[in-house]
Every structure is written in C-alpha cells, then in structure tokens.
Amino acid sequence: xxxxxxxxxxxxxxxxxxxxxxxxxxxxxxSYELQHDREYHAIRSSAALLDVTPLYKYLVTGRDATRLLxxxxxxxxxxxxxxxxxxxxxxxxAGKVIDDGTIxxxxxxxxRLTSADPSYRWIAENAVGLDVAIEDVSDSTAAxxxxxxxxxxxxxxxxxxxxxxxxxxxxxxxTVRGIPVTISRTGYTGDLGYELWLDAPHALPLWDxxxxxGTPYGLTPCGMLALDLxxxxxxxxxxxxxxxxxxxxxxxxxxxxPFELNLAWTVKLEKGYFVGRxxxxxxxxxxxxxxxxxxxxxxxxxxxxxxxxxxxxRLPAVAWRTSVPLYSNGSQVGYATSGxxxxxxxxxxxxxxxxxxxxxxxxxxxxxxxxxxxxKRAAARVVKTPFFDPARKRA
Amino acid sequence: MAPRYDAIVIGGGHNGLVNAxxxxxxxxxxxxLERRDRVGGAAVxxxxxxxxxxxxYSYVVSLLRPxxxxxxxxxxxGLHILPLESTVTPMLNGDHLAQWGDHDQSRRExxxxxxxxxxxxxxxxRLMQWMAQAVKPILSMIPPDPASLxxxxxxxxxxxxxxxxxxGGVKLHALHKLMTMSSADFLDEWFExxxxxxxxxxxxxxxxxxGPRSPGTAYVLLHHYMGEIDGVFRAWGFAKGGTGGVSExxxxxxxxxxxxxxxxxxxxxxxxxxxxxMGVVLENGDEIAAPIVVSGLDPRLTFLGLLEPDVLxxxxxxxxxxxxxxxxxxxxxxxxxELPRFTCLESVGDARGPALxxxxxxxxxxxxxxxxxxxxxxxxxKYGEFSRAPYMDVVIPSMIDPGMAPPGKHVMxxxxxxxxxxxxxxxxxxxREAFGDAVIxxxxxxxxxxxxxILHRQVITPADIERVTGLSEGNIFAGxxxxxxxxxxxxxxxxxxxxxxxxxxxxxxxxTHPGGGIMGANGRLAALEILRSx
Numbered sequence: 001x002x003x004x005x006x007x008x009x010x011x012x013x014x015x016x017x018x019x020x021x022x023x024x025x026x027x028x029x030x031s032y033e034l035q036h037d038r039e040y041h042a043i044r045s046s047a048a049l050l051d052v053t054p055l056y057k058y059l060v061t062g063r064d065a066t067r068l069l070x071x072x073x074x075x076x077x078x079x080x081x082x083x084x085x086x087x088x089x090x091x092x093x094a095g096k097v098i099d100d101g102t103i104x105x106x107x108x109x110x111x112r113l114t115s116a117d118p119s120y121r122w123i124a125e126n127a128v129g130l131d132v133a134i135e136d137v138s139d140s141t142a143a144x145x146x147x148x149x150x151x152x153x154x155x156x157x158x159x160x161x162x163x164x165x166x167x168x169x170x171x172x173x174x175t176v177r178g179i180p181v182t183i184s185r186t187g188y189t190g191d192l193g194y195e196l197w198l199d200a201p202h203a204l205p206l207w208d209x210x211x212x213x214g215t216p217y218g219l220t221p222c223g224m225l226a227l228d229l230x231x232x233x234x235x236x237x238x239x240x241x242x243x244x245x246x247x248x249x250x251x252x253x254x255x256x257x258p259f260e261l262n263l264a265w266t267v268k269l270e271k272g273y274f275v276g277r278x279x280x281x282x283x284x285x286x287x288x289x290x291x292x293x294x295x296x297x298x299x300x301x302x303x304x305x306x307x308x309x310x311x312x313x314r315l316p317a318v319a320w321r322t323s324v325p326l327y328s329n330g331s332q333v334g335y336a337t338s339g340x341x342x343x344x345x346x347x348x349x350x351x352x353x354x355x356x357x358x359x360x361x362x363x364x365x366x367x368x369x370x371x372x373x374x375x376k377r378a379a380a381r382v383v384k385t386p387f388f389d390p391a392r393k394r395a
Numbered sequence: 396m397a398p399r400y401d402a403i404v405i406g407g408g409h410n411g412l413v414n415a416x417x418x419x420x421x422x423x424x425x426x427x428l429e430r431r432d433r434v435g436g437a438a439v440x441x442x443x444x445x446x447x448x449x450x451x452y453s454y455v456v457s458l459l460r461p462x463x464x465x466x467x468x469x470x471x472x473g474l475h476i477l478p479l480e481s482t483v484t485p486m487l488n489g490d491h492l493a494q495w496g497d498h499d500q501s502r503r504e505x506x507x508x509x510x511x512x513x514x515x516x517x518x519x520x521r522l523m524q525w526m527a528q529a530v531k532p533i534l535s536m537i538p539p540d541p542a543s544l545x546x547x548x549x550x551x552x553x554x555x556x557x558x559x560x561x562x563g564g565v566k567l568h569a570l571h572k573l574m575t576m577s578s579a580d581f582l583d584e585w586f587e588x589x590x591x592x593x594x595x596x597x598x599x600x601x602x603x604x605x606g607p608r609s610p611g612t613a614y615v616l617l618h619h620y621m622g623e624i625d626g627v628f629r630a631w632g633f634a635k636g637g638t639g640g641v642s643e644x645x646x647x648x649x650x651x652x653x654x655x656x657x658x659x660x661x662x663x664x665x666x667x668x669x670x671x672x673m674g675v676v677l678e679n680g681d682e683i684a685a686p687i688v689v690s691g692l693d694p695r696l697t698f699l700g701l702l703e704p705d706v707l708x709x710x711x712x713x714x715x716x717x718x719x720x721x722x723x724x725x726x727x728x729x730x731x732x733e734l735p736r737f738t739c740l741e742s743v744g745d746a747r748g749p750a751l752x753x754x755x756x757x758x759x760x761x762x763x764x765x766x767x768x769x770x771x772x773x774x775x776x777k778y779g780e781f782s783r784a785p786y787m788d789v790v791i792p793s794m795i796d797p798g799m800a801p802p803g804k805h806v807m808x809x810x811x812x813x814x815x816x817x818x819x820x821x822x823x824x825x826x827r828e829a830f831g832d833a834v835i836x837x838x839x840x841x842x843x844x845x846x847x848x849i850l851h852r853q854v855i856t857p858a859d860i861e862r863v864t865g866l867s868e869g870n871i872f873a874g875x876x877x878x879x880x881x882x883x884x885x886x887x888x889x890x891x892x893x894x895x896x897x898x899x900x901x902x903x904x905x906x907t908h909p910g911g912g913i914m915g916a917n918g919r920l921a922a923l924e925i926l927r928s929x
Contacts, residue, residue: 034497037478038757045477045635046797150797216802218795299465312528344475346464388470 002027005053006142006203010211014221021224024116024138026054029223036318037343039226043189044344046218047148049210050227052188052195053203055101056118057141060111062132069103069111072126072275074258076268080105085169085184088266089258090122095279096246096255098122099239100263104171104184112137112197116239117247126275142203146210147193147222147230149392154214155183155194163194168394177209188227190234192392228319232340235294235351235385237261241321242292242337242351259288260353262385291359294385295326295336297348297367301379309372315341315348326352327366327377333358336367342387349387350380358382400424400655402687402925403675405662405701406865406904408436411691412645412656413918414903414925416467418689419652421926426683427654428675430661430865433639434646436691437864437871438913440639444851447730447806448799450637451853452860453871454726454790454808455479457619457631458914459641466919472647475635477795481758483740484594485841487765491739492590493755509588519585523620526570529562530617533909573613574878579766581613593763597786600812602872602911604721606773607766611878618876618910635796641913665690665701665900672900675701687899687925691918693866693873694718694886694906698895708896714887718906719880722857722869723776725814727834729807730800730851734791735842757794762787762837776813781830784837785811804850809834816857816868827854872911873904885910893921894928901925 003026005011011029019030028051031039042048060069069077075088082105089100101115113119120136127134146155152163161174161183171184179202187193198206211219231238239245243261244254257280258267269281299313306313319340326334339350350367358365361384366377404415407429415425433439437452456476464474480496492508495501506513533555562570572581578599582592596607599616606612634640646656661678665688674684690697698707698715707715737760740752763769763786772782788810793800800806811834818826831854839845857869866873874880885891885908893901903921905911 034495034500035480037480037496041475041477045475216797218797299462312531345470346461 003139005051006200007051007053007144007207009204010207011051011221015223019223019225023224024054024056028054029221031223031225032221036223036225039220039222040229040343042218042220042222043148043191043226043230045149046220047146047150047154047214048189048220048222048226049207049214050145050147050222052143052145053141055138055143056115057137057143057197058113058115058119058123059135059137060113060123060132061135062109062130064127064130064132065109065111068123068127068130068132069113070271070274072123073103074263074267074274074276074280075103076271077103077105077111078271082107083170083172085171085186087169089261089263091258091276091280092246093276093279094246094252094255095257095276095283096249097243097258097261097263098246100237102184102186104182106171106182117245122247140200142198142200142206144196144198144206144210145187145189145193146196146214146219147187147189147191149192149390150214150217150219151193154210154217154219157213158209159183176206179206179209181206188234188236189230190236190386190388190393191230191390192395225318228338229340229343232319232338232349232351233342233344233386233388235387237292237351238321238338256290256292256353257283257288259283260290260292262292287356289356290334290353291356293352293354293359294383294387295339295350295352295354295365295367295380296383296387297350297369298379298381299348302348302369305369305371305376305378311372317341324350325368326354326380327368328358328364333365345388347387349383351385354382398674398684398686400426400683400685402426402689403428403683403685404689404691404903405665405675406430406436406691407434407642407646407656407658408691408864408904409438409642409645409913409915410903410905410918410921411436411689412642412649413463413467413915414689414691414922415654415656416645416649416652417919417922418925419649419654420466421922423687423926425649425654426685427649427656428660428662428677428683429656429658430678431863432659434656434658435639435642437860437866438638438642440637443728443853444730446801447804447851448637449728449806449853450634450639450792450808451728452726452855452864453638453913454633454792454810455631456634456638456641456913458912458916460914460916460919463915463919467645467648467652469641469644469648472644472651473636474641474644476632477635479631479633479758479790479795481755482594482761483737483755483758484590484761484763485737485739486590489739491737492588492594494594505588505591508591509586512586512588512591515585522569523617525566526573526617527620529558529566529570532558573617575610576613577608577610578612578616579607579770581616589765590763593766593769594761596766597761597763597769597788600769600773600786601788601810602724602870603875603877604719604723604776604813604815605877606770606777608770609773614878615876618912633790633792633795635798637792637796637799638913645915662701664703665897667702667706667897667900670706671898687901689901689903689921689925691904692906693720693870693904694902695720695867696865697902697904697906702897702900706897711887711890711896718886719875719877720816720866720868720870721875722816722860722866722871723814724810724812724869724871725781725830725857726853726855726860727809727811727831728853728855729809729849731791731805731807731848732850733844733848734794734805735807735838735848736844737842739841756791758790760789762789762841772813776815779815779817779819781814781818781826781833782812783833785813785834787811787834787838789838809838814856816861816870818856818858822856822858827856827859830854830856873906874911876910893917893924
C-alpha cells in the first residue's frame with residue numbers, strides 16, 4: 001500500500017472526486033472536487049492549501065554542514081544567511097543535473113534540503129571525512145503550502161510572527177495556534193505564498209487551524225492538477241517530467257546541465273570546487289547547446305487547424321506531461337515537456353527544450369499537435385518565462 | 396495648430412476603452428472622455444455600502460473575446476475571470492433543479508426529474524454547440540451591407556453566404572428555428588421538465604421586452620450559450636473585484652498603450668463642419684479637436700443626443716428614432732450579514748465535502764420555478780407594471796471572490812426582470828422601493844432568512860440605469876437584442892459598419908454589431924474599421 005501523509009485523515013474526507021495520484025510513494029489528491037478549476041483559481045485569487053509532505057527532506061547539521069552542501073550543490077551556500085532559503089540544482093561530475101530543490105539555512109550549522117528524489121546516499125557519499133550529520137526527516141516532517149494572494153492575511157490571523165517582514169525566500173520559526181512550525185516564504189505556484197514545516201504529530205491541528213482561519217477568505221484545499229497549471233505558468237520545472245535526472249538517465253543524451261535548464265543563475269562557478277564544476281566551467285565557456293524556455297502556441301494557427309476539420313479548438317484543461325516535438329523550418333529543433341491552457345492568461349503555454357540557435361525570445365517555432373488523429377503543426381513562438389509573474393510574489 | 400489628438404473616444408465604457416486601447420496600440424494619440432468620475436459605464440464596481448463591493452449593474456462576464464484578452468494582455472493589467480459553475484433553481488414544491496460544472500453530476504440530477512430529459516440534454520447540448528459554432532464567426536465579422544454593390548460588401552456577403560451554406564441542411568433548419576421561435580416553444584421540442592425549460596428560457600428573455608413565449612427569444616438563448624463553447628473553458632464567470640475589474644484592466648491596457656483617459660469630462664456635442672466631425676464640446680464648454688471622433692454611447696445618444704438635428708439624412712435619423720430600447724430589467728444589490736438559506740437546499744445532505752447548500756451558493760440561483768412564472772412576470776410588464784413575482788438571476792460574488800465583502804459577510808447581486816422603463820405613472824422613489832420589496836418578498840419565499848440578513852439594499856430601476864450610465868431607457872444591451880436589430884441592422888440598415896453618415900464620426904458601443912454584454916468585440920471591430928479608413 002502507498003504511504004499516507006499525516007494530513008490524510010483530513011484530505012481523504014474532502015476528496016469528493018476520489019482522484020488520487022502517487023507522489024514519492026505517498027498518495028495525494030489530484031483534485032478534491034470533481035473539477036479542479038476552483039482549486040486553480042484559489043491559488044491565483046484567494047488562497048489554496050496543499051499537502052506537500054511527500055517532498056524528500058534532509059537535515060544536514062554539524063561544523064562542516066556548509067562545506068558539505070557547498071560541495072554538492074551549485075549555489076553558494078557559504079554566503080547564505082541563517083533564515084535564508086535558496087533554490088538550487090546539483091550535478092554529477094559531468095555537470096548534469098541530478099535533482100533540484102531548496103536549501104534552508106535554519107541556523108549557523110543546520111540546514112534543511114528538499115528534493116524530488118531520494119538523496120541521502122548522494123549527500124552521504126560527498127560527506128566522507130566531514131564533521132556532519134545527515135538525517136532523513138522525510139516521514140517525520142510534515143509540510144503544507146499555503147499559496148495565493150490572501151495567504152498572508154490568513155496566516156497573520158494565526159501567528160504573532162511578523163509576516164510582512166518575512167521576505168521572499170526567507171524563513172522564520174513561529175508558533176501557529178500554539179504549534180511550533182517553520183514558516184518559509186516559498187512555494188511552487190509563482191504567487192504570494194508560504195510553506196509550513198512541522199513535526200508530523202502536529203499535522204491535523206495545524207490543518208484545522210488554517211482551514212478555520214482561512215475559510216472566510218476563500219481558502220480552498222488544492223490538489224496536484226491545479227498545482228500543475230500554476231507551476232507551468234510560473235515556469236517551475238519538475239524533475240522526471242521536464243528533465244531526466246543524471247542518476248536515472250540511460251544514455252547521455254537524456255541528461256541536461258543547469259545551463260541547458262535555464263538555471264545558469266544558480267551556478268556559482270567562482271565559489272570554488274563543487275561536483276561538476278569543471279564540466280560546467282567548460283560548458284559556460286562554450287555556451288550551452290540547449291535552452292529551456294517558454295513556448296506560446298499561436299491561437300489563430302490553432303483555430304485554423306481545428307477549423308479545417310470543422311471543430312473549435314480543443315484545449316488541454318489538464319496539463320500534459322509528454323514529449324512533444326518542436327520544429328523550425330521543417331526540422332525538429334526541440335521538444336516541449338509540459339503544457340497547458342492557462343485559465344488566467346487565456347493562452348496555450350508550454351515549457352520546452354530548444355536548441356540554442358532557435359531559442360531567442362520571439363523566435364518562431366512549430367509545435368506538433370494531433371487534430372482528429374492527424375499530426376499537424378501549430379505555429380508557436382519562444383517567450384520569456386515566467387508566463388505569469390505577479391508583483392505580489394516578491395512584495 | 397495641429398490637434399493634440401488623432402482620435403477622441405466618447406464614453407469610457409468597456410467598448411470605448413477597448414476601442415481606445417486598440418487605436419493607441421496602433422500608434423494613434425487617443426483621449427477617452429468619460430462623463431462619470433470613474434470608467435466602466437455599466438461595468439463598474441462601487442462600494443455603495445462601506446466594505447461591500449457591488450457590481451452595480453452588469454454582474455457576470457461571458458463573452459469577453461479571448462483575442463481581446465490576449466491582444467491587450469489584460470491579465471497583466473489585473474483581469475482575472477473566476478468560474479461560475481452551477482445554476483440551481485428552487486422549485487415551489489420545495490425541491491430544486493441543479494446544473495453543475497460536472498457532466499455526470501448534472502445528468503444524475505436531471506435524471507431525478509426526468510430520465511428522458513437527462514438523455515435529451517446531451518443531444519440538445521450538441522445541437523447548441525453546433526449552432527453556436529455556426530453563429531460565432533459572425534461575432535467577429537464586420538457586417539456586409541446586403542444592398543450594396545461595392546466589391547467589399549459583395550465579398551463580405553459571399554463569405555457570409557458561403558459560411559451559411561457550409562453549415563449544412565439539418566443544422567441550417569435548426570438555426571432557422573432558433574431565429575424564429577420562442578424559447579419556450581423551442582425548448583418544448585426537447586424537454587418535458589417544466590423547471591428546466593423555465594430556467595433555460597429565462598436566458599432567452601434577459602434584456603429584452605419579450606416573454607419566454609414571444610417569438611424571437613430562442614435566438615437570445617443562443618447568444619447566451621455562446622460564452623460556454625468558446626475556446627476559453629468555462630467562459631462564464633465573475634471578474635475578480637466585480638465587473639469594474641474588467642473595465643479597470645482594459646483602462647490599464649489602454650493607458651499602457653499611450654491612451655489618455657479623462658473622467659468627469661462629459662461630452663455635450665460633436666462638432667461637425669462640412670459633413671465631417673472636427674472634435675467635441677465638453678460640459679464645461681471646452682472644445683477638443685480631433686479628426687476622428689468615436690462614440691461608445693448607444694445609438695440614440697450617439698446620433699440624436701450629440702449631433703445637430705440637420706446633420707443626419709432624414710431616413711437614417713428616423714431609423715435611429717425607431718431603434719427599440721425598452722429597458723425591461725432592474726437590479727437589486729444587497730450587503731448580507733449572513734448567507735441566505737434556501738429551504739430547498741437545507742434538507743439535502745452530502746456525505747463528503749462541503750454541504751450542497753454551500754456549493755450551490757457559489758453558482759447562480761435562478762428564480763424561475765416555471766415557464767408560467769416568467770410569462771406571468773412578463774404579463775405585468777406588458778401593461779406597464781413591474782413584475783409582482785419577477786424572474787431573478789441571483790449570484791453571491793463574495794462566495795467566489797471573498798474580497799467583495801468583509802470576512803464572513805456577503806454581497807448578493809439580483810438581476811430582476813421585468814421592470815419596464817415606461818412604468819405606469821413613471822418611476823418614483825416610492826415605486827423603486829415597492830419594486831425592491833417585491834424582489835425581496837419573492838426571494839424570501841425560497842430563502843426565508845433573507846430579510847433579516849440584509850445590512851444594506853440598493854434598488855436600481857431602468858430609470859436609474861439611464862440616469863447614471865446614460866443607457867437610453869435603461870436597456871442593458873444599448874438597444875434590444877431582437878432579430879430586426881442585429882447584424883446588418885444594428886443599429887440601422889447600411890450603417891452597421893461602425894461608420895456613420897458623418898465623416899470621421901464612428902460608433903463602437905453595444906448598439907453596434909455584435910450587440911451587448913461585456914464582449915468588447917464592438918470596440919475592437921470599430922477600431923479595426925477606423926484604422927482601415929485612416
């Protein structure tokens with residue numbers, strides 16, 4: 001049987017749709033209601049509550065904790081202040097991405113790392129000879145994401161902690177209705193939002209407190225289908241969907257470097273040695289062969305292709321996660337990995353790997369679509385990401 | 396001295412703003428002149444009662460053209476349309492009929508009333524989708540003139556004819572029925588459940604001075620259906636922040652494109668010299684010159700209100716005089732201390748998730764218990780009275796957008812039909828309150844706690860709509876959506892193409908093709924026509 005998160009008692013009672021999905025060996029709601037629309041709009045209009053417990057979580061503590069993390073990841077961990085959170089990737093020695101996640105500096109010698117894949121062995125392997133302890137707290141730490149424009153207002157009703165002063169990608173210890181938690185100003189939606197980290201036994205009282213305080217503000221429990229739309233709008237990639245981990249790839253062509261994933265900003269070549277540095281320095285010098293970018297499918301083209309068979313355009317209400325070929329002047333120059341119809345932007349958007357010469361903003365491309373069983377190509381163009389980037393995200 | 400502006404747009408309603416945004420994007424120097432202290436026209440949000448935001452007039456968005464949303468990048472300027480997923484109709488016997496966003500759920504609900512209708516519903520849905528698909532392209536078409544021999548008109552007519560022929564025999568027959576029948580008769584061909592027919596036919600009478608048994612109403616049914624099939628999933632919805640949110644977003648886009656928007660700047664007159672528009676005169680006597688003047692006002696104000704009488708050809712002026720407005724609807728906006736409890740929903744439990752009653756309040760509540768109820772409501776209006784028991788479309792925007800009211804409190808928007816503009820004895824303060832009382836009385840039959848829940852009540856009659864927004868006779872579509880006032884007849888034969896008999900004077904309001912509702916197509920098509928000519 002799949003594992004249940006500490007919130008399962010609540011989430012299962014709410015899951016009218018009985019639509020569940022697997023995530024890292026846990027079962028989580030795809031959507032609570034029969035349709036996921038309202039859950040999506042809650043993220044963008046009021047507030048959404050998401051059970052993100054299945055993330056892998058590791059505590060790294062000790063005198064050499066900073067050294068260890070700096071050795072593993074591409075960001076400059078030594079420069080992090082206590083209370084700071086960074087997003088980072090980490091690579092193998094060939095400079096290909098193994099995984100991506102966040103590092104929270106809880107205090108001087110204590111960090112929490114989150115990842116999409118199990119990472120204990122990789123971190124431990126790099127810790128040989130270092131004075132550091134690595135603890136897998138994936139099951140003992142529960143995590144809830146409270147996301148949306150009203151998330152701050154709701155949280156302020158439950159805690160004395162100054163949330164207005166808690167900046168984007170910062171964290172603070174806090175008490176929420178007497179429950180000790182860590183609140184980080186982070187999330188996977190590209191909106192104003194927080195993530196709450198806590199010991200699993202406190203999970204249900206925390207859920208109840210948030211629902212009680214949040215309901216008058218439109219707080220809505222939200223499943224993975226809605227989250228998938230939001231994260232594509234925010235152009236946040238998903239391991240094993242948008243890229244293949246260097247630890248899972250069977251052939252070298254399946255792997256991607258951080259430069260090829262639009263993560264150049266997370267690679268700090270100047271910080272000194274870290275795994276993959278030499279390969280990355282060489283790639284940096286010659287420039288990456290691929291780019292990871294946003295694609296917008298042109299509406300008129302889509303409408304025309306469907307009109308040819310007498311139909312109005314069919315649009316993906318649920319995000320797709322398949323590899324879709326992209327063309328330029330008849331030859332394939334890339335592939336899209338996630339796409340959806342953005343209910344907010346009224347645009348068909350996708351995240352894609354495109355060979356560098358074809359990846360300049362506004363560059364015209366064609367994306368394969370299947371219209372009535374026939375393969376067609378719809379006009380598309382490269383656009384800058386995030387597709388949706390509200391000021392409130394950082395405000 | 397060269398004029399400061401290339402174009403003046405009169406009226407900052409949504410169409411005027413869309414028009415200005417498109418003109419400004421094309422590099423024209425544009426100024427929008429709005430009489431009120433805010434933009435939006437009939438698409439405005441106002442805090443009439445502190446802490447509670449009303450979508451004072453227009454309250455839902457269905458047909459806002461997706462190309463406009465994309466072209467003007469409206470989400471970046473704050474537009475967010477939230478879905479309105481269900482419609483629940485309370486019945487006189489204490490039962491209810493619900494239509495949900497989920498197909499299976501809706502089907503099961505209808506099956507409870509009639510297994511036959513549950514089957515028919517899918518087929519009906521397919522037909523309406525065909526019909527909407529057939530009509531939808533016409534919405535984005537600049538109407539050709541059937542009497543003209545100019546190459547452009549002939550080409551347009553050819554395209555139109557080819558489009559109609561492409562629809563095919565069976566569908567063309569259905570379309571003919573939709574164009575000529577009453578909504579009640581049309582629905583009778585499909586369904587047996589009276590409450591279903593009542594709720595569906597209600598959308599055929601909105602904004603018209605017709606009853607569900609009046610021929611011609613079936614088409615309006617289709618007009619309302621179109622929002623649902625569009626490429627935009629669930630196009631029916633609320634604008635976040637109320638319908639004023641739509642206007643604000645378009646205004647934001649227009650400003651970003653370089654348009655200037657002046658409020659409290661009412662226009663009294665369009666200056667015409669030698670058959671050409673030269674500019675406008677403001678209420679304060681100022682004159683503003685521009686070679687292009689665009690009116691977003693309705694046809695009566697555009698032609699009879701702003702121009703000297705001798706400027707227009709007499710047959711055209713006569714056609715405009717005969718253009719029918721006949722406002723037939725009113726609005727009641729409520730601030731509520733608690734949610735209404737509809738008797739028909741209270742008794743129904745649901746093992747999982749939020750109670751049915753709560754879910755239903757996130758959608759529309761239709762007070763249309765029977766076709767007779769609506770027809771009787773119309774009977775009152777036919778003879779110059781407001782309906783004693785009106786048809787109502789009730790929504791609670793704060794259930795979907797909590798920011799519309801303080802936490803735990805709510806706003807309710809009640810669209811009411813019928814309230815004739817030409818009331819026997821005319822509208823007075825006392826009549827307005829009596830109308831409001833009839834609305835609350837009718838509603839309280841289904842939700843008894845409504846009276847005690849009310850913190851504030853705003854009653855709006857067609858006379859109020861006219862006085863505040865300027866819409867003649869309070870018609871919400873800037874002219875009735877009847878067949879003889881659509882497409883190449885809107886607003887008048889030979890002048891349906893956003894032009895007017897006065898050179899450089901254009902029209903872009905809902906009184907032009909393709910009609911009313913927060914669609915924006917009029918403003919956009921008019922801008923395209925202006926850019927083509929200048």
